[in-house]
Amino acid sequence: MEQKNKDNCINCVMSRIKDEKIKPKSKWTFLFHDYSVIAISLSSLLIGTISFSIFLNTFLTNDWDIYQQAGQGFWEHAIKTFPFLWFIFLILFAFSFYYTFSSTEKGYHYEQSVIISLSVIISLLFGTMMYLSGIGEKVDDYFIQTIPHYHYVTGNHTCLWENPKGGLLAGMIVSTGTEPITVVDFQGNTWNTIGSPIIQEGVKNIPGQRIKMIGITRGNFVFDIKEIRKWVGEVEPNPCQ
Amino acid sequence: MENLCLDKTDEELVALVLEDQEYFGCLMGRYSAPLSRYIVRIIPSFRDSTEDVLQEVFIKIYLNLRGFDPSLKFSSWAYRITHNHAISLLRKESSRPHTVSVDNDEYDFFERYKADDQISSKEMRYAKEEVSYVLGEMDPKYREVLILRYLEEMDYDEIGDILKKPVGTVGTLISRAKTIFKEEYTKRYGTEK
Numbered sequence: 001m002e003q004k005n006k007d008n009c010i011n012c013v014m015s016r017i018k019d020e021k022i023k024p025k026s027k028w029t030f031l032f033h034d035y036s037v038i039a040i041s042l043s044s045l046l047i048g049t050i051s052f053s054i055f056l057n058t059f060l061t062n063d064w065d066i067y068q069q070a071g072q073g074f075w076e077h078a079i080k081t082f083p084f085l086w087f088i089f090l091i092l093f094a095f096s097f098y099y100t101f102s103s104t105e106k107g108y109h110y111e112q113s114v115i116i117s118l119s120v121i122i123s124l125l126f127g128t129m130m131y132l133s134g135i136g137e138k139v140d141d142y143f144i145q146t147i148p149h150y151h152y153v154t155g156n157h158t159c160l161w162e163n164p165k166g167g168l169l170a171g172m173i174v175s176t177g178t179e180p181i182t183v184v185d186f187q188g189n190t191w192n193t194i195g196s197p198i199i200q201e202g203v204k205n206i207p208g209q210r211i212k213m214i215g216i217t218r219g220n221f222v223f224d225i226k227e228i229r230k231w232v233g234e235v236e237p238n239p240c241q
Numbered sequence: 242m243e244n245l246c247l248d249k250t251d252e253e254l255v256a257l258v259l260e261d262q263e264y265f266g267c268l269m270g271r272y273s274a275p276l277s278r279y280i281v282r283i284i285p286s287f288r289d290s291t292e293d294v295l296q297e298v299f300i301k302i303y304l305n306l307r308g309f310d311p312s313l314k315f316s317s318w319a320y321r322i323t324h325n326h327a328i329s330l331l332r333k334e335s336s337r338p339h340t341v342s343v344d345n346d347e348y349d350f351f352e353r354y355k356a357d358d359q360i361s362s363k364e365m366r367y368a369k370e371e372v373s374y375v376l377g378e379m380d381p382k383y384r385e386v387l388i389l390r391y392l393e394e395m396d397y398d399e400i401g402d403i404l405k406k407p408v409g410t411v412g413t414l415i416s417r418a419k420t421i422f423k424e425e426y427t428k429r430y431g432t433e434k
Contacts, residue, residue, distance in 0.1 A: 006270070008292070009273055009292050009295055010269045010273065013265075013299045014266055014269075017262060017300070017303060018262075022300065022303065024258075024259060024303060026307065030305075030307060108401070109408075110407055111407045111409055112410075
């Protein structure tokens with residue numbers, strides 16, 4: 001750039017600054033931007049962590065001990081009940097963390113693989129801790145109660161438990177009398193139950209409670225219960241079709 | 242005013258500008274030549290309006306002065322603003338032809354390129370137009386790293402600060418850019434002269 005053009009350019013800019021009363025943006029503008037980016041970044045990390053805790057809760061309570069009893073193969077059961085939604089959320093928010101973190105003042109110094117790995121490791125670590133402390137289950141329960149059709153995206157086991165001949169039955173407690181309980185299954189059949197079952201923690205033996213039962217069919221709508229488990233989620237309409 | 246600036250660092254001048262806008266003239270005096278040259282290199286199709294582009298860049302620098310991170314070199318920060326502005330113009334004007342300016346007085350592109358690549362040096366000064374053409378044909382993300390490295394003579398850290406990329410990524414980009422440059426050069430002009 002020639003000296004004349006250079007001086008001309010400088011004079012033009014100085015004139016514009018003065019004439020248009022241009023002022024440097026306030027420090028707060030930049031601080032607000034920086035803190036917003038950091039907040040979004042940390043939120044992404046938190047959502048990834050919660051996602052993994054729900055993933056773990058859903059995946060580990062997938063009735064792994066009875067899939068063979070229900071006549072399913074390992075991979076069939078794993079694919080049918082894999083919590084894809086939460087797995088996708090974990091990956092999605094790891095990338096969201098990468099994009100926001102790399103936009104911070106120092107974040108761009110770190111390689112993509114390092115940031116994403118770090119995000120996933122933190123999510124796995126704290127997500128496991130959240131799962132162990134029961135937060136994953138609580139959040140999952142909250143979504144089940146508040147989000148309609150939640151089971152369509154997280155997998156549903158209704159069909160698995162509509163197999164009384166195979167020893168698996170689910171339904172709603174309608175009365176608790178001298179015999180253990182009376183249950184109406186999801187097809188509307190009333191079952192009288194016998195036996196002294198092991199009752200999973202969290203199961204409330206009260207009318208209206210949905211439960212899963214492992215046992216043996218003893219006759220016409222009589223079920224000998226060996227174990228009672230809590231029913232989680234909605235009941236899928238026409239689950240085995 | 243210019244004499245008052247001589248013994249001041251860029252960072253000191255930034256602090257002074259925030260108290261007295263007249264000091265901004267000092268910063269512009271220091272950077273108008275390198276930034277205008279960089280603008281022509283990165284968006285050669287704007288050669289005729291370099292001064293207008295440079296004015297816009299300086300206004301942006303002035304507006305964002307309080308966002309300057311003192312842990313960076315001011316030059317890197319100024320180049321980053323220039324680069325972002327140039328790239329946004331380039332996106333809007335992608336239909337214009339691109340031929341990178343490689344001036345006679347700074348034509349050491351291949352010398353530096355070869356030194357960096359540890360290739361035995363051969364005389365290549367006459368290949369100016371060829372270099373310009375090949376650079377102009379390259380994908381901007383590869384072109385810009387070659388320009389910053391071999392024409393602006395910046396180190397990897399500075400390039401990383403300007404492009405907001407990690408140093409390792411800068412190294413990878415430069416390495417790929419060189420491979421692409423060689424391929425494009427060979428395809429068009431045969432073996433390197």
